[in-house]
Amino acid sequence: xxxxxxxxALVAAEWTRVRCRPVVGRLPLLLGAATGGSAALLFAxxxxxxxxxxxxxxxxxxxxALVVLSFGIGAATVQDTFTSGTAATDHxxxxxxxxxxxxxxxxxxxxxxxxxxxxxxxxATGFVLGHAAQRGAAISAGAWQHAVxxxxxxxxxxxxxxxxLGASTVQLTRSAxxxxxxxxxxxxxxxxxxxxxxxxxxxxxxxxxxxxLGKGSTTGLAAADWSVTSxxxxxxxxxxxxxxxxxxxxxxxxxx
Amino acid sequence: xxxxxxxxxxxxSHLTKSHRRRGAVVHALQDVSFSVAAGEAxxxxxxxxxxxxxxxxxxxxxxxxxxxxxxIAGHGLPQQAAQAVLGLGCLVDRPGLLGGLSGHANLEVIxxxxxxxxxxxxxxxxxxxxxxxAWGRPVSGYSLGMRQRLGLAVALLGSPSTLLLxxxxxxxxxxxxxxxxxxxxxxxxxxxxxxxxxxxxxEVERVxxxxxxxxxxxxxxxxxxxxxxxxxRLAHELHPTGAVEAAAAILRAxxxxxxxxPTHLELDLTPSEAGAVSLVLAAHGIGTTRLASSxxxxxxxxATDER
Numbered sequence: 283x284x285x286x287x288x289x290x291a292l293v294a295a296e297w298t299r300v301r302c303r304p305v306v307g308r309l310p311l312l313l314g315a316a317t318g319g320s321a322a323l324l325f326a327x328x329x330x331x332x333x334x335x336x337x338x339x340x341x342x343x344x345x346x347a348l349v350v351l352s353f354g355i356g357a358a359t360v361q362d363t364f365t366s367g368t369a370a371t372d373h374x375x376x377x378x379x380x381x382x383x384x385x386x387x388x389x390x391x392x393x394x395x396x397x398x399x400x401x402x403x404x405x406a407t408g409f410v411l412g413h414a415a416q417r418g419a420a421i422s423a424g425a426w427q428h429a430v431x432x433x434x435x436x437x438x439x440x441x442x443x444x445x446x447l448g449a450s451t452v453q454l455t456r457s458a459x460x461x462x463x464x465x466x467x468x469x470x471x472x473x474x475x476x477x478x479x480x481x482x483x484x485x486x487x488x489x490x491x492x493x494x495l496g497k498g499s500t501t502g503l504a505a506a507d508w509s510v511t512s513x514x515x516x517x518x519x520x521x522x523x524x525x526x527x528x529x530x531x532x533x534x535x536x537x538x
Numbered sequence: 539x540x541x542x543x544x545x546x547x548x549x550x551s552h553l554t555k556s557h558r559r560r561g562a563v564v565h566a567l568q569d570v571s572f573s574v575a576a577g578e579a580x581x582x583x584x585x586x587x588x589x590x591x592x593x594x595x596x597x598x599x600x601x602x603x604x605x606x607x608x609x610i611a612g613h614g615l616p617q618q619a620a621q622a623v624l625g626l627g628c629l630v631d632r633p634g635l636l637g638g639l640s641g642h643a644n645l646e647v648i649x650x651x652x653x654x655x656x657x658x659x660x661x662x663x664x665x666x667x668x669x670x671x672a673w674g675r676p677v678s679g680y681s682l683g684m685r686q687r688l689g690l691a692v693a694l695l696g697s698p699s700t701l702l703l704x705x706x707x708x709x710x711x712x713x714x715x716x717x718x719x720x721x722x723x724x725x726x727x728x729x730x731x732x733x734x735x736x737x738x739x740x741e742v743e744r745v746x747x748x749x750x751x752x753x754x755x756x757x758x759x760x761x762x763x764x765x766x767x768x769x770x771r772l773a774h775e776l777h778p779t780g781a782v783e784a785a786a787a788i789l790r791a792x793x794x795x796x797x798x799x800p801t802h803l804e805l806d807l808t809p810s811e812a813g814a815v816s817l818v819l820a821a822h823g824i825g826t827t828r829l830a831s832s833x834x835x836x837x838x839x840x841a842t843d844e845r
Contacts, residue, residue, distance in 0.1 A: 283696055284695070284698070373600060378620045
């Protein structure tokens, strides 16, 4: 006889679902690519690992790319549940729509945290290898710690939140292209427009806060006047709010 | 089994469901009422677009009724959906499976979520007749029939007391259809309930004792299929050995409503009346070279109330 599944069991099932995504499922490949890519970049670009700003720039760029990638994976995962009929099959088995939606968000976020960890780990390993190839000597402890201890938790958190946001946005819109379009509009149009016309509303551009959290800096972002800490808090609160609204709205709708 | 046998397995009362399609309101279900007792197998038949899938989607908790009430083993939907689904096994629309996972892993994910462990997975895969070599292959490479078999295994997971199946033989070969029939017969013999939607009366006749005929979102008739068949007049084509007009006159005099054609007669007859017609003509020295129904029972059942 079936038992009523706990939220943890639902999240575990969602974890498995995200693991099946083509990009996420090839995590070792991704890790290798990140390692090789960063080592090659370091070697060819002559990046000085002892100059903290240069190191920040590299890991910040990777974190921002990872935010976009995680958003896309989170969005595609939920879109898949609608188009493949798994959302309907799951609901017919579980019967707890809002819990299922929250589990989707958390499951996506959890796996994309692992993705962020793998990419940042690859980056750090790449730094070590690149530095060794460039200078013929081991990387300094300070630079290694900077890459691992500081950048990694930020990237992991940003990737997880972006994945949860992607999942939530598709739960709201029921369309991955619409969700990706909304992200692109935020980044390419609203970002500059709001910063110029209504600077007070800059705090509402959630992707900017995710970028700030990921790269550990607000430089170059619309939220340039914000501190990294306040921007990070805004990212967490914003994603939780969108996720909550998505669970409420989609939970009240008929399944496709 | 997980049923509460003192209550109907399914109880639907005055159910109405509409939805929008391309801006227009479609009345998928209108004032539908019926019940399925514990241990009863009921066929839900009707043409495409009759509302069968809409009804099963409401029963599976996938959509919410506009009006009316739905109870599964005494649990009202949608409020008590989490309790209702514990005793429910569904194959509605197509089976939703994770394409990147193997058939075995798909079932395992679901079984683990419900605290069932790994044992029922192997048993079910054997039971659903999926070739053992396919168990470990990704579901994305499965044929329609293989997916359908796996979908049935998902529906049977946890030995539900009530099964809701929507066109379960889609994509399944002849051998698979026989296998499915035996699985369903076993389920019902074990005290389980079944609501089986199909647009083929013959397909469901051997498994289901009762039938609900649905057309344009409304219940057209209910009851045992044998009784419905015995009581329903179908159009018959009669080719007499003698003059067609003479045969028509004899039958009209005997009270039959006859439509005469140049080569044959047409009458609406129940199976027992068909035998009587031959006897009446034989008494007047007229034989019949052919007396056969040219109309499907389902078409007539759907048309009856429209007249």
